[in-house]
Amino acid sequence: MNNPFIITGSIPEKYFCGRREESKKVIQTLSNGGNLCLISPRRMGKSKLIYFCYDKPECTDNYYTFYIDILHTSSLREFTYVFGQRVFDLLHSKSQKMLTAFVRGLKSINAKFGFDPMNNMPTFSLELGDISRPEFTLAEIFNCLEKADRPCVVAFDEFQQITRYPEKNIEALLRSYIQHLSNVHFIFAGSERHLVTEMFLSSARPFYNSTSVLELQPIAEEEYIPFVCHWFRAFERSMGESDVRKIYDLFDGNTYYMQKTFHEAFINTPVGSICTAEILRQTIGAMLEEAGDGYRLILSRVPERQKELLYAVAAEGKARKIMSVDFIRKYSLASSSAVQAASRKLMELDLLTVEGNVYSIPDMLLRMYLQKLRENSIVFI
Numbered sequence: 001m002n003n004p005f006i007i008t009g010s011i012p013e014k015y016f017c018g019r020r021e022e023s024k025k026v027i028q029t030l031s032n033g034g035n036l037c038l039i040s041p042r043r044m045g046k047s048k049l050i051y052f053c054y055d056k057p058e059c060t061d062n063y064y065t066f067y068i069d070i071l072h073t074s075s076l077r078e079f080t081y082v083f084g085q086r087v088f089d090l091l092h093s094k095s096q097k098m099l100t101a102f103v104r105g106l107k108s109i110n111a112k113f114g115f116d117p118m119n120n121m122p123t124f125s126l127e128l129g130d131i132s133r134p135e136f137t138l139a140e141i142f143n144c145l146e147k148a149d150r151p152c153v154v155a156f157d158e159f160q161q162i163t164r165y166p167e168k169n170i171e172a173l174l175r176s177y178i179q180h181l182s183n184v185h186f187i188f189a190g191s192e193r194h195l196v197t198e199m200f201l202s203s204a205r206p207f208y209n210s211t212s213v214l215e216l217q218p219i220a221e222e223e224y225i226p227f228v229c230h231w232f233r234a235f236e237r238s239m240g241e242s243d244v245r246k247i248y249d250l251f252d253g254n255t256y257y258m259q260k261t262f263h264e265a266f267i268n269t270p271v272g273s274i275c276t277a278e279i280l281r282q283t284i285g286a287m288l289e290e291a292g293d294g295y296r297l298i299l300s301r302v303p304e305r306q307k308e309l310l311y312a313v314a315a316e317g318k319a320r321k322i323m324s325v326d327f328i329r330k331y332s333l334a335s336s337s338a339v340q341a342a343s344r345k346l347m348e349l350d351l352l353t354v355e356g357n358v359y360s361i362p363d364m365l366l367r368m369y370l371q372k373l374r375e376n377s378i379v380f381i
């Protein structure tokens with residue numbers, strides 16, 4: 001069945017809600033030769049926005065566009081490997097001439113490429129272990145892009161991951177390469193706010209002041225509500241504005257959870273009928289149930305001290321002054337130093353986030369799940 005609320009895979013333009021201003025800003029920044037840092041809480045739509053921009057004719061017609069998700073990488077070597085692989089894949093499909101130049105340019109590893117005699121093309125049969133001097137290989141990749149016959153856009157998604165690599169000075173190393181490139185423009189996207197903000201907005205760090213910063217906000221209510229109602233109507237169902245608003249408020253405008261809710265609710269609403277608040281309630285109940293196994297596994301690995309804090313923050317929703325006497329007494333926590341240590345650990349695990357002095361649980365559904373465990377039943381909407 002056709003479902004207009006897409007939660008996996010690529011989103012055709014008509015099902016892509018809003019973000020017109022943001023994509024304009026992305027494309028403008030890049031075409032003016034700048035680099036961009038894209039920040040938002042989890043699942044607000046960063047990655048899809050990058051793809052959306054890449055698919056615009058301004059990008060497809062003028063640039064080589066590379067998208068590299070580095071969330072799963074854990075060293076400079078792996079970073080270089082994934083980057084090289086992505087560049088190879090794209091050039092393979094776009095330009096044989098560039099591909100040949102690329103393979104030749106990678107002197108530090110070019111003996112390691114395979115060759116496909118059928119179509120006379122090199123193959124990427126490299127292993128991670130083939131990269132013995134990642135900083136050389138990386139310089140060679142950048143060099144090749146710098147000499148490409150079109151300007152290049154490189155998006156590193158989940159860029160905060162580089163702060164976890166064991167090597168020192170990765171930021172300085174990357175920055176030193178990047179600042180000399182004029183044919184390559186970068187998008188650095190990241191979701192762990194404290195890491196990304198530090199990296200780009202703290203004057204002591206190499207990337208300070210090197211990019212424009214775009215903080216992706218929730219899609220505006222005025223855009224999202226009509227979008228949902230329109231698509232229910234277009235598929236001969238109906239949906240009340242005030243119910244969409246309730247879901248919007250419930251998830252604080254988190255794109256993924258709203259889309260997931262309406263994706264499921266759409267399935268649960270027969271043709272010719274109304275999607276009622278009751279259907280929405282059941283849908284969210286099922287989502288909580290479905291996520292439950294995963295959440296239980298996560299919680300089973302969180303030590304008690306940290307878990308106490310997690311419950312306390314979930315109960316507050318947005319928690320201020322978590323190290324204050326009042327907060328500690330209210331939730332029977334151990335001490336302010338214990339809270340401090342626990343919050344640091346939880347932030348490393350991305351289970352807790354802080355903005356200003358306000359702590360919250362970034363995964364809205366997990367927040368609801370914890371509230372439900374604590375109170376046994378909660379009223380969503």
Ligand SMILES: Nc1ncnc2c1ncn2[C@@H]1O[C@H](COP(=O)(O)OP(=O)(O)OP(=O)(O)O)[C@@H](O)[C@H]1O
Binds near residue numbers: 006049
């Ligand atoms: N403009 C949009 N219109 C409709 N759906 C969208 C839009 N943007 C994002 N989505 C949906 O929201 C979900 C999250 O989007 P995306 O993966 O881009 O977020 P993200 O910020 O990159 O998340 P993460 O922090 O987990 O990497 C996806 O399932 C996608 O389908």
Ligand SMILES: [Mg+2]
Binds near residue numbers: 046047048157
């Ligand atoms: Mg993403």
